[in-house]
Amino acid sequence: MTLPVETTALTKRYGEIAAVEDLNLSVPAGEVYGFLGPNGAGKTTTLRMLLGLIRPTAGRVRLLGAEPGPGSLARVGALIEGPAFYPYLSGRANLRILADHAGVRRTRVDAVLDVVSLTGRAKDRYGTYSLGMKQRLGLAATLLKDPELVVLDEPTNGLDPAGMADMRVTLRKLAAGGCTVLLSSHLLAEVEQICDRVGVLDRGRLVTETTVEDLRAGGALRVVADPLQDARAHLGRLFGAERVRVEGTALELDVEPAQAGRVNAALVGAGCTVTELRWREPDLEQTFLALTGGTPDAA
Numbered sequence: 001m002t003l004p005v006e007t008t009a010l011t012k013r014y015g016e017i018a019a020v021e022d023l024n025l026s027v028p029a030g031e032v033y034g035f036l037g038p039n040g041a042g043k044t045t046t047l048r049m050l051l052g053l054i055r056p057t058a059g060r061v062r063l064l065g066a067e068p069g070p071g072s073l074a075r076v077g078a079l080i081e082g083p084a085f086y087p088y089l090s091g092r093a094n095l096r097i098l099a100d101h102a103g104v105r106r107t108r109v110d111a112v113l114d115v116v117s118l119t120g121r122a123k124d125r126y127g128t129y130s131l132g133m134k135q136r137l138g139l140a141a142t143l144l145k146d147p148e149l150v151v152l153d154e155p156t157n158g159l160d161p162a163g164m165a166d167m168r169v170t171l172r173k174l175a176a177g178g179c180t181v182l183l184s185s186h187l188l189a190e191v192e193q194i195c196d197r198v199g200v201l202d203r204g205r206l207v208t209e210t211t212v213e214d215l216r217a218g219g220a221l222r223v224v225a226d227p228l229q230d231a232r233a234h235l236g237r238l239f240g241a242e243r244v245r246v247e248g249t250a251l252e253l254d255v256e257p258a259q260a261g262r263v264n265a266a267l268v269g270a271g272c273t274v275t276e277l278r279w280r281e282p283d284l285e286q287t288f289l290a291l292t293g294g295t296p297d298a299a
């Protein structure tokens with residue numbers, strides 16, 4: 001099956017700066033793919049190359065199985081920079097202007113307003129919209145042509161939690177309808193909530209590509225028991241010493257959360273007093289920082 005997005009050794013250099021280096025990316029149909037990286041990682045440059053807005057220095061882009069060009073781009077909706085809307089016109093009137101311009105039937109306007117959940121506010125002036133509504137109207141504009149692929153640069157930038165939740169619902173709705181979504185973000189928490197798969201970009205290079213499920217899989221069973229060293233030795237015998245480590249005054253055990261009962265019974269049976277036993281969620285922010293070598297601000 002044709003991949004909606006595929007890049008091979010894609011590279012863009014600006015003089016000495018390698019904005020994007022040797023990028024191999026593949027996004028299957030119907031997926032919400034998050035392109036994650038700190039500021040300056042090369043996300044926008046990549047999206048621009050995908051859309052044929054800038055020419056790669058080297059490498060290749062396939063968009064819906066073809067070179068980025070009029071044929072393939074007609075099947076893609078993209079939001080790279082904030083769209084320009086008339087503040088004194090309603091959301092619906094703004095979309096009608098765009099629909100007329102693109103030669104799209106006006107009935108599409110109400111359909112896309114529904115997808116982004118703006119039907120109830122369609123008559124209101126754009127200037128009165130919240131940031132989240134403005135972003136969703138921008139997304140609605142990209143949907144007018146009923147695209148197979150939507151490419152969005154930082155669609156949740158600046159949104160509050162409610163705005164993000166709305167955007168998440170909208171993007172999932174799109175994916176459920178068979179549309180592939182590729183979005184960029186510098187915030188792991190956003191990508192984690194919205195996407196199926198994540199590609200992490202750092203200084204122009206793809207440092208990892210993984211499912212959100214796998215990103216979350218770094219949790220551990222946290223055990224506080226007395227005496228700690230006895231508990232450690234006992235758990236080491238039970239699960240293998242390599243799966244037990246000391247974290248401050250606690251032990252962390254690389255086992256499934258469902259092992260908690262077994263751990264408790266074993267420690268009590270060995271004469272240890274268990275004062276804490278809980279599942280510690282993975283620290284995604286740390287994972288991201290470790291991958292990108294970034295600063296907390298970037299995550």
Ligand SMILES: Nc1ncnc2c1ncn2[C@@H]1O[C@H](COP(=O)(O)OP(=O)(O)OP(=O)(O)O)[C@@H](O)[C@H]1O
Pocket residue numbers: 014017018019037038039040041042043044045046186
């Ligand atoms: N036209 C250009 N000329 C020179 N350097 C550029 C140009 N466009 C981008 N760069 C450089 O390429 C690198 C990647 O930039 P890019 O905008 O793609 O990053 P980004 O991941 O989208 O970050 P941000 O979220 O801050 O936009 C940066 O170092 C940037 O300064």
